Amino acid sequence: MAAIFEAFRFKQKDTFMHRLDPRTTFFMAVVFSIVGMLFLEIIPLLLILLTMIPFIFLARSVRQWSKSLRGLALLAGFILTINTFFLTFSFAVSTVLRLVVLMTAFSLFFLTVHPDDFALALIKMRVPYEFAFAFSMAVRYVPTIATETETIRDAQMSRGLELERGNILQRVRNYIPILIPIIVSSIRRALQVAESLESRAFGSTTNRTSLYELKLRKRDYALMVVSTLILVFALYITFIIRIQAPWFLPDWFFWHFPL
Amino acid sequence: MIIFDDVWFSYNPDQYVLRNLCLQLKPGQIIGLMGENGAGKTTLVKHINGLLKPTQGAVFVDGVNTRETSTAQLARQVGFVFQNADHQLFADTLQAEIAFALRNLDFSKAEIEQRVTRYLERFELTRYQDQSPFLLSGGERKRLALASVLCVEPKILILDEPTQAQDALQKQKLLDFMETFRSPDHILLLVTHDMEFAIRAVDRLLILSKGQLIADGSPRQILNNPSIFERARLLPPQLTQFAHQLAEYIPQFPTDITTLPEAVDAVNQLLRSRR
Numbered sequence: 423m424a425a426i427f428e429a430f431r432f433k434q435k436d437t438f439m440h441r442l443d444p445r446t447t448f449f450m451a452v453v454f455s456i457v458g459m460l461f462l463e464i465i466p467l468l469l470i471l472l473t474m475i476p477f478i479f480l481a482r483s484v485r486q487w488s489k490s491l492r493g494l495a496l497l498a499g500f501i502l503t504i505n506t507f508f509l510t511f512s513f514a515v516s517t518v519l520r521l522v523v524l525m526t527a528f529s530l531f532f533l534t535v536h537p538d539d540f541a542l543a544l545i546k547m548r549v550p551y552e553f554a555f556a557f558s559m560a561v562r563y564v565p566t567i568a569t570e571t572e573t574i575r576d577a578q579m580s581r582g583l584e585l586e587r588g589n590i591l592q593r594v595r596n597y598i599p600i601l602i603p604i605i606v607s608s609i610r611r612a613l614q615v616a617e618s619l620e621s622r623a624f625g626s627t628t629n630r631t632s633l634y635e636l637k638l639r640k641r642d643y644a645l646m647v648v649s650t651l652i653l654v655f656a657l658y659i660t661f662i663i664r665i666q667a668p669w670f671l672p673d674w675f676f677w678h679f680p681l
Numbered sequence: 682m683i684i685f686d687d688v689w690f691s692y693n694p695d696q697y698v699l700r701n702l703c704l705q706l707k708p709g710q711i712i713g714l715m716g717e718n719g720a721g722k723t724t725l726v727k728h729i730n731g732l733l734k735p736t737q738g739a740v741f742v743d744g745v746n747t748r749e750t751s752t753a754q755l756a757r758q759v760g761f762v763f764q765n766a767d768h769q770l771f772a773d774t775l776q777a778e779i780a781f782a783l784r785n786l787d788f789s790k791a792e793i794e795q796r797v798t799r800y801l802e803r804f805e806l807t808r809y810q811d812q813s814p815f816l817l818s819g820g821e822r823k824r825l826a827l828a829s830v831l832c833v834e835p836k837i838l839i840l841d842e843p844t845q846a847q848d849a850l851q852k853q854k855l856l857d858f859m860e861t862f863r864s865p866d867h868i869l870l871l872v873t874h875d876m877e878f879a880i881r882a883v884d885r886l887l888i889l890s891k892g893q894l895i896a897d898g899s900p901r902q903i904l905n906n907p908s909i910f911e912r913a914r915l916l917p918p919q920l921t922q923f924a925h926q927l928a929e930y931i932p933q934f935p936t937d938i939t940t941l942p943e944a945v946d947a948v949n950q951l952l953r954s955r956r
Contacts, residue, residue, distance in 0.1 A: 577769040580761035582785030602771035
């Protein structure tokens with residue numbers, strides 16, 4: 423389970439992707455997610471995924487990415503079974519692919535953008551400071567809560583808890599002894615953090631300046647232009663061609679499994 | 682009996698957290714485990730109830746290889762009280778909290794009821810029995826966590842940092858409890874940074890540093906070897922430090938002092954001999 427978080431845990435590295443402006447990376451993640459949501463055909467989704475893979479290599483984060491893919495396997499298996507059972511196998515495969523596309527798009531963002539830089543980017547985009555800060559705090563605490571979850575699971579397993587015991591309903595209920603301590607200790611921590619922020623004069627000035635300024639460079643503009651083109655192209659295919667002239671689309675576009 | 686047979690463990694391939702660990706823990710003893718932060722103490726004890734399995738080597742608990750059993754099965758013999766009570770309390774009432782482990786291990790209904798009553802009483806929690814665990818004070822939560830593990834009546838008990846954030850009275854109560862747990866077929870393993878407490882509580886002290894066992898013996902034997910302390914970033918008890926510093930001025934003053942009565946005795950003798 424916790425392996426999924428690997429894909430969203432920022433690692434300090436010096437790569438092309440890490441040097442990009444957070445706004446660029448955010449824009450790319452949003453574009454790829456939208457494009458992923460536009461299609462439900464297997465081959466187009468695979469193409470989108472293939473377009474993203476070079477960026478993962480550029481960010482030198484292939485290991486983390488593949489690790490979280492394996493973490494996703496359980497959920498993917500679940501989606502695959504349910505959808506195949508109620509709908510078709512092809513639909514199930516494309517749903518899983520869509521999930522992988524979404525996860526990859528956002529893991530690319532979270533792997534390469536430091537939470538603080540993202541907060542800066544949000545402020546540049548005129549989001550109020552309090553909200554930007556809350557967001558970067560939330561991201562900051564994901565790994566902490568992931569570690570805590572493991573400790574809690576260990577503690578309950580030491581008391582004889584077996585997660586894989588019983589029927590489906592029972593299995594879901596097996597997670598209650600893990601979920602409640604997570605929620606309780608998160609609330610406790612939130613109160614502590616709030617107190618410690620106030621004691622350090624959080625929000626005492628309205629005009630807050632920052633030490634680092636974000637700056638868009640040539641490569642940022644270039645990538646944003648490329649992303650926009652991809653988005654426009656995808657929108658054009660889905661909303662114009664597919665509706666008005668689907669015969670222009672090649673056969674492979676609609677290829678699916680026979681079942 | 683717990684046996685670590687040449688245990689190596691790593692979370693990721695390039696870095697071993699435990700290295701070449703050979704260890705036998707015999708019943709009837711209270712054993713302390715100490716070492717610097719990140720030395721591998723928690724990793725070591727998690728091997729005893731199968732939460733972690735060795736990367737290399739094997740761990741045997743009462744003759745059973747932990748690789749061939751599950752944590753749930755080991756829970757009958759091994760009780761593990763975690764550092765932070767908030768990581769294990771979740772139920773609606775204190776009664777349900779204590780019953781949790783017993784239900785997981787398929788105890789009979791009558792047996793569960795009986796044990797819940799007994800352990801609430803033993804840890805002075807009966808008057809809160811229908812309350813939520815989250816309404817208890819810190820010390821009470823800690824006691825409840827202990828009761829909810831101990832109700833299984835395990836032969837092996839692991840306490841991870843039980844003295845953290847506890848006042849002197851709670852520490853004394855914990856010490857009293859540890860003495861009551863002592864029996865010819867019980868093993869109690871105490872993981873701690875609290876040297877003063879460890880010296881008072883344990884028969885045998887293990888010092889772990891960077892994943893390796895660097896000392897194993899009675900507290901007194903280990904206190905006589907200052908180099909171990911430096912390696913494991915531990916400080917000897919204040920009384921021992923005091924004795925060592927005093928011995929620089931008065932060579933006949935004994936340096937192997939660990940407890941208050943010993944120190945009083947030594948000072949008393951010194952004063953008498955000077956008179």
